[in-house]
Amino acid sequence: MKERARNVNTDDPHDYVRELFRHTLKLRRPWWKLEVHEQRKDDTGRDLEPVIHKFAVGAPYFQAPGVAGRFTRGYIALPVNDQGGISKDATFVFLKDAWRVDHPGIEQEGATLQFLNQRKVPYVPTLVCHGDLGQVTQSQKHWKELHPEVEKVPLKTHSHYRVVVKEVGLPLTEFLESSSELCYALYCCIKAHAAAFDAGIIHRDISAGNLLIYKDDEGEWTGLLNDWELSKKVDNESPEGRQPDRTGTWQYMSAHALNDPYHRIVIEDELESFFHVLLYYAIRFVPHNLGDEDVGLFLHEYFDGYLSTNAGYRCGLAKRNAMVNGVIDVSGYKSIQGGQTLRFLWPAPLAKFTPTPGPSQRSSSPAPRSSPSPAEHPSARPNSSIPSGRSPSPQFSAIYGSDLTPLNSDDSIPEEEPQDEHPINEIISELLTWFRAYYALDMEHTRTPSANSRTKKTSKGIIPSRSRVALKNDGHQDQKWARGRSLQPIAAKLKEDEALRENLKTHEAILSLFNNSFEKVWPANDKGPDKKPKGGCAPPKSAVPSDSTRTSSKRRSIDDIPGGTLLRPTKRSRI
Structure with a gap:
């Protein structure tokens, strides 16, 4: 294992995985040989003896903290041959070990991946093998014994499960120097979601931790839509969710899903989750x-916020207001610099400053080093007006909180021509317009007058409401004026919103929106240091819903173990 970890191969586009694997062996942790029991069936559907695959692993690449939940762990692994060794041509794979929910109607993640692979859905993991280990939780049975009077058991049955896939991705925090690469990764994941949806599968857990970047066999960095364990078939027309709680990751769930634990996840919810990940x-x-x-x-x-009601926790005001109003209002923050709504900016001109190492250049990070060529993806890649000799480091003016040093020589870097609008603003503004129209349906249903609001019943008949009496008494001309000045604009607005809502019923509009934005000029080096506070920003734990909105409830990665240097996944706790 150590030999494979040290064997650098510059011709291999996936050599960054070897570097990740090497870090797992540096820790003072035991190495393991893990088994995956692949279930098989004969032509008649009868179960056969499982095929046992073995993999060598070091410390987990990431693992969920605590003892509650699915106790998910992820490993970078090497297959072990029949002689108990590792072949020279063995390739690194990713092994996921978890306790999956084992209820009727919930497919194994590997079975879903196999289905998607057979239908050639792009930008999803490639299944190697998977299977249950035969270990099943008993806590739900013991709970029933202790509470015989309660009909419904709140605890779920879980089975110990492992799935192995070909691809080893990186978190989106490691996107390249330009925000165009972040958007391209999301574009790939939306294409994966669209193809899977057309094949009859909906993901139902679009979140920051489940969208990865991955270098394909041609050396191109693309997006990878990961973690399909909560997916389901689209043809299930039940009006409510199949489990009596929310499905997904709180921070990225749609406002509708957060406000209704029984809400059936639909395509509009998923596209909204993609928006939240981008933001x-x-x-x-x-x-x-x-x-x-x-x-x-x-x-x-915005992401951890919530409202506490008699019916339970509901969507926070910041996210809900953004969806309802179609803008992200930041006027209440002390540090706002121009305008009332959130706007993304071009970086300051580079000619006055020296290069500063960016996140993708950290020596301890196995992040990608080069950007995919725009010429190889003319229909889905941003243009760039930046000379190729420019340093790939991001530069920012002092108002963004960066430490910048003037150049000491006359060799200035070619100045990047600022644009009126950052291209990402067009994506965000347009999507917010669609979501505002979609959430306007809630308001329309609220405003629709009932029969009791328009009329009043008496023993002899009904009395028209005030508005109807006014129209009746004011004459024909005033009635025509009321329709022209009030009813017609409302009807036009409703028709406009209906057209905007159509953009969220399929993936076509959002893919076109991203694709069109790639025809514009993007900043080449606008990725800056992470502005997220290292310790997070959260109220006291007593004021935060358990296991849902607590900022500190993130998965623990190898970074948190002494001596670890791997990347920290951005996956948050799941409801």
Whole structure:
């Protein structure tokens, strides 16, 4: 294992995985040989003896903290041959070990991946093998014995499960120097979601931790839509969710899903979750008009926020208001610099400053080093007006909180021509317009007058409401004026909103929106240091819903173990 970890191969586009694997062996942790029991069936559907695959692993690449939940762990692994060794041509794979929910109608994640692979859905993991280990939780049975009077058991049955896939991805925090690469990764994941949806599968857990970047066999960095364990078939027409609690990750769930634990996840919810993921990374790494000192508070209020009601926890005001109003209002923050709404900015001109090492250049990080060529993806890659000799490091003016040093020589870097609008603003503004129209349906249903509001019943008949009496008494001309000045604009607005809502019923509009944005000029080096506070920004634990909105409830990675240097996954706790 150590030999494979040290064997650098510059010709291999996936050599960054070897570096990740090497870090797992540096820790003072035992190495393991893990088994995966692949279930098989004959032509008649009868179970056969499972095929046992073995893999060598070091310390977990990431693992969930605590003892509650699915206790998910992820390993970078090497297959072990029949002789108990590791072949020279063995390739690294990713092994996921978890306790999956074992209820009727919930497919194994590997079975879903196999289905998607057979239908050639792009940008999803490639299944190697998977299977249950035969270990099943008993806590739900013991709970029933202790509470015989309660009909419904709140605890779920879980089975110990392992799935192995070909691809080893990196978290989106490691996107390249330009925000265009972040958007391209999301574009790939949306294409994966669209193809899977057309094949009859909906993901139902679009979140920051489940969208990865991955270098394909041609050396191109693309997006990878990961973690399909909560997915389901689209043809299930039940009006409510199949489990009596929310499905997904709180921070990225739609406002509708957060406000209704029984809400059946539909395509509009998933596209909204993609939007929240884009906003989450953009606010952390891309320049904007909100001061660095308020980013932590914004992240908490928008993503971790909640309302406590008699019916339970509901969507926070920041996210809900953004969806209803179609804008992200930041006027209440002290550090706002121009305008009342959130806007993303081009970085300051580079000619006056020296290069500063960016996140993707950290020596301890196995992050990608080069950007995919725009020429190889003419229909889905951003243009760039930046000379190829420019340093790949991001540069920012002092208002963004960066330490900048004037150049000491006359060799200035070619200045990047600023644009009126950052291209990411067009994506965010347009999506917010669609979501505002979609959430306007809630308001329309609320405003629709009932029969009791229009009329009043008496023993002899009904009395028209005030508005109808006024129209009757004011004559024909005033009635025509009322329709022309009030009813017609409302009807036009409703028709406009209906057209905007159509954009969320399929993936076509959002893919076109991203694709069209790639025809514009993007900043080449606008990825800056992470603005998220290292310790997070959260109220006292007593004021936060358990296991749902607590900022500190993130998965623990190898970084948190002494001596670890791996990347920290951005996956949050799941409801």
